[in-house]
Amino acid sequence: MVPKRLVILGSTGSIGRSCLDVISRHPGRFIVRALAAHSNAELLAEQYRAVKPDYLCLVDGTRAAELRSRLSGEPVEILVGEDELIRLATLDNTDTVVNAVVGAAGLMASLETVKSGRPLALANKESLVCGGPLFSRLMKKSGAKILPIDSEHSAIWQALACGKESELRRIIITASGGPFRNLPLEKFQSITVEQALDHPTWKMGPKITIDSATLVNKGLEVIEAVVLFSIPADKVSVVIHPQSIIHSMVEFIDSSVIAQLSKPDMRLPITYALFWPDRVESDFGSVDIEKLGQFTFEPPDLEKFRALKLAYQVAATGGTAPAVFNAANEVAVNAFLNNALRFTQITDIIENVVEKLEVVSQPELNDILAADKKARRMAKDMSGK
Numbered sequence: 001m002v003p004k005r006l007v008i009l010g011s012t013g014s015i016g017r018s019c020l021d022v023i024s025r026h027p028g029r030f031i032v033r034a035l036a037a038h039s040n041a042e043l044l045a046e047q048y049r050a051v052k053p054d055y056l057c058l059v060d061g062t063r064a065a066e067l068r069s070r071l072s073g074e075p076v077e078i079l080v081g082e083d084e085l086i087r088l089a090t091l092d093n094t095d096t097v098v099n100a101v102v103g104a105a106g107l108m109a110s111l112e113t114v115k116s117g118r119p120l121a122l123a124n125k126e127s128l129v130c131g132g133p134l135f136s137r138l139m140k141k142s143g144a145k146i147l148p149i150d151s152e153h154s155a156i157w158q159a160l161a162c163g164k165e166s167e168l169r170r171i172i173i174t175a176s177g178g179p180f181r182n183l184p185l186e187k188f189q190s191i192t193v194e195q196a197l198d199h200p201t202w203k204m205g206p207k208i209t210i211d212s213a214t215l216v217n218k219g220l221e222v223i224e225a226v227v228l229f230s231i232p233a234d235k236v237s238v239v240i241h242p243q244s245i246i247h248s249m250v251e252f253i254d255s256s257v258i259a260q261l262s263k264p265d266m267r268l269p270i271t272y273a274l275f276w277p278d279r280v281e282s283d284f285g286s287v288d289i290e291k292l293g294q295f296t297f298e299p300p301d302l303e304k305f306r307a308l309k310l311a312y313q314v315a316a317t318g319g320t321a322p323a324v325f326n327a328a329n330e331v332a333v334n335a336f337l338n339n340a341l342r343f344t345q346i347t348d349i350i351e352n353v354v355e356k357l358e359v360v361s362q363p364e365l366n367d368i369l370a371a372d373k374k375a376r377r378m379a380k381d382m383s384g385k
């Protein structure tokens with residue numbers, strides 16, 4: 001079998017590391033052409049030794065010097081800076097680009113990958129949230145293939161195979177509910193960073209873990225589903241399923257609901273995306289149906305988690321609105337993680353910024369980048385930084 005040649009952006013993060021773990025379990029099936037990260041020179045050097053790519057990239061120039069000295073004499077080209085992510089996204093002799101960068105920083109690489117016609121294995125949901133109108137146009141025009149890594153979208157993708165596009169009634173995205181599902185709203189004011197980082201079912205990077213605690217993550221996923229599956233936001237429901245075994249569902253016009261179940265382990269959707277259209281033997285553990293006990297479902301509390309309600313409005317508005325929502329959230333989450341904001345202020349800031357900024361309804365890339373920039377500036381001012 002011919003090995004698949006991969007570029008992995010964001011290789012040092014939670015998804016990037018899981019991706020390399022999947023690759024290590026399938027010797028001979030992949031060649032890693034390039035790895036990229038922001039600043040973690042130590043781990044990138046270690047990853048280099050494991051998979052020997054031709055290219056490494058660090059966005060942070062000062063850490064790139066450290067990477068060079070760690071790997072001096074090694075036959076690898078070390079690239080520096082954000083623009084080089086784009087070069088890697090369009091590298092020749094590559095079959096698939098994995099984008100596991102966190103935040104809107106992954107947008108340009110996703111766009112260039114899709115434009116180049118390469119399949120994009122996508123964890124970086126913020127790309128689709130910010131650049132939705134651009135991706136929708138590109139997907140219509142060139143039939144570009146985006147292979148979702150987000151577990152919910154992987155589940156939807158798998159369930160959709162059971163019917164035709166015209167037979168789809170709605171998508172049902174499941175959510176664990178995060179650590180504060182049962183916490184009364186009046187206690188939200190005193191939520192600490194440590195509490196918000198303690199997710200009940202998933203181990204992930206810090207930004208998405210906070211997004212899961214505010215349910216912003218579910219909002220981003222609703223917008224991601226709208227773009228990926230060309231479906232209006234009012235046909236995407238969210239249901240709380242604290243066991244995190246059903247990763248999402250699809251309802252067809254005959255009222256049949258198809259669900260995808262597996263253990264909450266990101267290596268499963270990563271494996272599905274990397275080997276698609278095939279399935280391969282995996283040993284991440286089966287769902288022990290007999291011992292599971294109960295599955296429970298409840299609607300999300302949109303008074304407690306206002307950001308999810310706002311995400312639906314933003315998804316329906318479209319244009320630059322989702323990019324603004326995303327940028328304000330990124331700034332606010334960063335401030336919260338640095339103890340510069342209270343937990344509840346994350347949603348306050350997103351609401352304020354979304355309310356104040358005008359929407360460009362048919363945006364080009366420049367409009368999206370400008371909206372992102374303005375929203376970040378406004379959110380920074382609001383978080384006092």
Ligand SMILES: NC(=O)c1ccc[n+]([C@@H]2O[C@H](COP(=O)([O-])OP(=O)(O)OC[C@H]3O[C@@H](n4cnc5c(N)ncnc54)[C@H](OP(=O)(O)O)[C@@H]3O)[C@@H](O)[C@H]2O)c1
Pocket residue numbers: 009010011012013014015016036037038039040041059085100101102103105123124125126149150151202203204205206207208266
């Ligand atoms: N973790 C999960 O289970 C999970 C599940 C579903 C979807 N996702 C999505 O996957 C993406 C990655 O999440 P994660 O949890 O893996 O995040 P993470 O652990 O924080 O890792 C982020 C990765 O992106 C790199 N990075 C950060 N800023 C960058 C920049 N400006 N330019 C280039 N690279 C940059 C980081 O490099 P350094 O290490 O050098 O900082 C790291 O490799 C997010 O969009 C998230 O929503 C994650």
